[in-house]
Amino acid sequence: MRCQYCNSQESKVIDSRPTEDGNSIRRRRECLGCGRRFTTYEKIEQLPLIVVKRDGRREPFEIAKVRNGILHACEKLPVSAQQIEDVCVRVEQAAYRYGDGELSTVRIGDMVMNELKQVNDVAYVRFAAVYRKFTDLGTFMDELQKLLNENKSDLDHEE
Numbered sequence: 001m002r003c004q005y006c007n008s009q010e011s012k013v014i015d016s017r018p019t020e021d022g023n024s025i026r027r028r029r030e031c032l033g034c035g036r037r038f039t040t041y042e043k044i045e046q047l048p049l050i051v052v053k054r055d056g057r058r059e060p061f062e063i064a065k066v067r068n069g070i071l072h073a074c075e076k077l078p079v080s081a082q083q084i085e086d087v088c089v090r091v092e093q094a095a096y097r098y099g100d101g102e103l104s105t106v107r108i109g110d111m112v113m114n115e116l117k118q119v120n121d122v123a124y125v126r127f128a129a130v131y132r133k134f135t136d137l138g139t140f141m142d143e144l145q146k147l148l149n150e151n152k153s154d155l156d157h158e159e
Contacts, residue, residue: 001029001040008033021089049095050102061103063092066112073127079120087115121147 002009008031015028024043031038049061067088074084091111095103109131116124125144134140 001038003031003033003036004038005036006031006034011038046096047101051108052102052104054105058102061095061108063088066091066108069127069130070112070116070123073116073123073130074120077120077123079123083119087112087119090115117147117150121151 010032011029024041027040050058051061
């Protein structure tokens with residue numbers, strides 16, 4: 001690592017620990033040239049994941065886009081920022097785990113819906129309405145009926 005103060009390439013690591021999210025390592029270094037200390041971060045370089053849009057276009061996967069959709073679906077609902085971030089982390093991990101370099105928007109949308117269903121039913125329905133492009137009341141009611149049937153089935157299994 002090149003020292004930001006004197007440009008020396010010689011330094012030693014004096015402290016190393018994982019970051020709070022566990023996705024990188026924070027290292028405190030001391031420059032052997034000038035003696036000043038600085039911090040570096042080491043992180044796994046992830047291969048790019050390409051999203052295949054419905055019209056066939058391809059673009060890089062951006063968790064920020066997923067987060068915006070989730071935030072919109074959770075607006076004015078009792079869903080914490082931490083719950084939203086947890087959903088984003090799980091979706092991103094699943095995207096890299098199941099995507100073989102490319103992943104369709106359909107697959108990503110399904111992953112988000114599965115996660116939102118566990119967090120808040122209304123957020124799930126809101127997201128599904130946009131993602132599945134409900135065009136009439138019938139398709140919207142069909143999705144609600146599926147959700148009600150799943151919830152009833154879950155309650156029956158608990159008894």
